[in-house]
Amino acid sequence: MRFFLFMMSCLSFSLVQSQNKVPVNLTLEYTDTLTYDEFVWFGQPGLDFGTSLEALENGDFPYEGFQFINWLDHQVPLHFEEEDTFTIVLGQELDKYSFYFVGEKGAIKNNYILDRTRLLEELERDADFKSLDRKKVELLIESKEDSMVNIASSLGLTEQFIEDEKKYWDYYKAYHNVFYEVLRHKKLDFTLLDLNRFPDMDYDIEKDHFNYRDYFKLSLAYQYLKVNSHEDYDSMKEEVKNIDSRILKFNLSSIWINEIYKRNPHSEFYMKLLKRFSSTSFYYGSVKNLFNKRNRLEIGSSFPYPNTTDFYNKEIDLTKTKGRTVYMFLYAPEDAHLDHNFLNWNSFYLKHRGEDARFITIGLGTDRVRAVFQEVFIKSQIAGSHLSTSLFRAST
Numbered sequence: 001m002r003f004f005l006f007m008m009s010c011l012s013f014s015l016v017q018s019q020n021k022v023p024v025n026l027t028l029e030y031t032d033t034l035t036y037d038e039f040v041w042f043g044q045p046g047l048d049f050g051t052s053l054e055a056l057e058n059g060d061f062p063y064e065g066f067q068f069i070n071w072l073d074h075q076v077p078l079h080f081e082e083e084d085t086f087t088i089v090l091g092q093e094l095d096k097y098s099f100y101f102v103g104e105k106g107a108i109k110n111n112y113i114l115d116r117t118r119l120l121e122e123l124e125r126d127a128d129f130k131s132l133d134r135k136k137v138e139l140l141i142e143s144k145e146d147s148m149v150n151i152a153s154s155l156g157l158t159e160q161f162i163e164d165e166k167k168y169w170d171y172y173k174a175y176h177n178v179f180y181e182v183l184r185h186k187k188l189d190f191t192l193l194d195l196n197r198f199p200d201m202d203y204d205i206e207k208d209h210f211n212y213r214d215y216f217k218l219s220l221a222y223q224y225l226k227v228n229s230h231e232d233y234d235s236m237k238e239e240v241k242n243i244d245s246r247i248l249k250f251n252l253s254s255i256w257i258n259e260i261y262k263r264n265p266h267s268e269f270y271m272k273l274l275k276r277f278s279s280t281s282f283y284y285g286s287v288k289n290l291f292n293k294r295n296r297l298e299i300g301s302s303f304p305y306p307n308t309t310d311f312y313n314k315e316i317d318l319t320k321t322k323g324r325t326v327y328m329f330l331y332a333p334e335d336a337h338l339d340h341n342f343l344n345w346n347s348f349y350l351k352h353r354g355e356d357a358r359f360i361t362i363g364l365g366t367d368r369v370r371a372v373f374q375e376v377f378i379k380s381q382i383a384g385s386h387l388s389t390s391l392f393r394a395s396t
Contacts, residue, residue, distance in 0.1 A: 019210055021051075021061040025085040027103070028053065040071045040090070042080075044210055047247060065164060065211040077117055078110045081160060086110070109157050116148050120172070134180045141176060145169040168212060174199050175214035178221070190255075195225045206245035220251055227252070233269045240277055253278050257287045267291065308362060308387040311374040316387055318360075325357035329384070333366050333373070342382050349383035359384035 042062040043050020084106030101107040203219040256270035366388040
């Protein structure tokens with residue numbers, strides 16, 4: 001089971017307009033020409049447009065609290081408070097954290113966040129950490145928290161930041177406790193979670209959904225399980241009606257859509273919830289079209305050959321594969337786990353390449369980003385023939 005944490009960009013402003021923006025004085029320096037030419041913005045990737053560097057230069061302000069600076073495919077956490085004044089040095093080697101802040105108010109704080117991020121990323125990659133039982137994981141994280149919060153307190157940072165930082169650790173510990181099994185299965189499967197393991201706290205704080213990613217994941221999983229614990233539509237509907245956070249409601253819609261695509265037994269209820277709560281008619285109309293066709297393609301039905309092109313826009317006639325064994329990988333370009341799935345596809349190919357079969361990947365709606373995927377397939381050794389469809393063809 002896979003859940004996507006993405007949102008339609010046309011809704012971004014309406015979903016985050018309740019967040020506070022704070023006046024800051026930022027200066028950007030660049031260590032390479034490529035970064036200088038790239039689009040830079042501040043905010044929460046996947047949840048809003050954020051605030052572009054150009055907007056900042058024209059007098060706009062970023063959102064307060066924990067945010068990210070985004071450029072190229074890089075995302076680095078940082079924290080904004082009123083009157084923060086510092087320089088951000090950007091470069092291409094961000095994945096190695098050759099990235100830093102200098103200046104007056106805010107620089108020390110954000111370098112501390114980089115140290116904390118690096119510490120936790122290293123911890124999560126540690127095989128010993130992954131092999132620990134749940135209680136030892138909790139104790140280890142608490143020891144890291146004590147060490148880092150003591151450092152933050154010794155740096156003379158504001159009371160507001162220390163309060164935000166402690167809340168960050170509370171959510172981080174809760175996330176690793178609740179998702180203990182899931183994180184060790186390498187898949188985000190909410191059905192593996194135990195509702196009784198969720199700590200007793202409010203899961204409907206929109207401001208924290210925006211500022212704390214671990215809390216957002218906890219809330220999304222919690223509310224999905226709460227809704228799913230009911231056996232009838234009216235009870236599900238009442239559960240959703242009680243949710244105040246628009247961010248949470250919108251992302252629940254994305255989960256229901258994915259479950260409908262996979263023909264979850266609750267699909268009929270999910271369709272009704274989408275009709276009642278979905279914020280975009282496109283989402284509802286697209287999934288309704290597929291839901292109404294769900295009984296047309298039972299196991300053993302003839303394959304409905306889609307209209308496809310290669311990534312050079314040449315039409316490909318898939319009916320020529322009729323009568324042959326064909327292994328096919330269908331994917332959506334916005335799948336957050338696409339890299340991992342391509343690796344799985346390559347592993348599958350290696351196991352079956354001795355067979356007299358064809359291997360075909362089809363991107364559902366990749367015609368919008370054909371050049372991007374064309375480059376991916378040129379530079380990456382992904383097995384098979386690679387085809388594309390339009391978004392309309394993919395939905396019909």
